[in-house]
Amino acid sequence: MTKITIGIYKSWRNSGKRNHRNKTKKPWCHYFVSDDYTDEFTFGTEWVSKIKAMILKRHVYKVRRSYCFECRLIFTAYIKKESDTPICPNCG
Numbered sequence: 644m645t646k647i648t649i650g651i652y653k654s655w656r657n658s659g660k661r662n663h664r665n666k667t668k669k670p671w672c673h674y675f676v677s678d679d680y681t682d683e684f685t686f687g688t689e690w691v692s693k694i695k696a697m698i699l700k701r702h703v704y705k706v707r708r709s710y711c712f713e714c715r716l717i718f719t720a721y722i723k724k725e726s727d728t729p730i731c732p733n734c735g
């Protein structure tokens with residue numbers, strides 16, 4: 644299973660709940676897509692520690708729609724840098 648980080652943000656764990664204390668620290672929420680089980684990417688979130696969040700922040704991918712001239716396929720690619728070339732899932 645591959646988790647591709649698309650975002651890491653601080654958010655309230657118990658949003659909507661009453662009586663939350665102002666002193667409560669905002670935990671980090673890890674937003675990712677996973678290619679588990681299916682060919683389709685599935686979106687998921689998980690709570691992570693501050694340390695894990697720092698590590699994940701360095702590996703946030705950019706979502707990019709791309710077009711393959713070889714097989715004429717429009718696909719969604721996850722790239723690390725703007726300069727990266729999205730790889731076609733069909734041609735590799």
Ligand SMILES: [Zn+2]
Nearest residue numbers: 711714731734
């Ligand atoms: Zn292709």
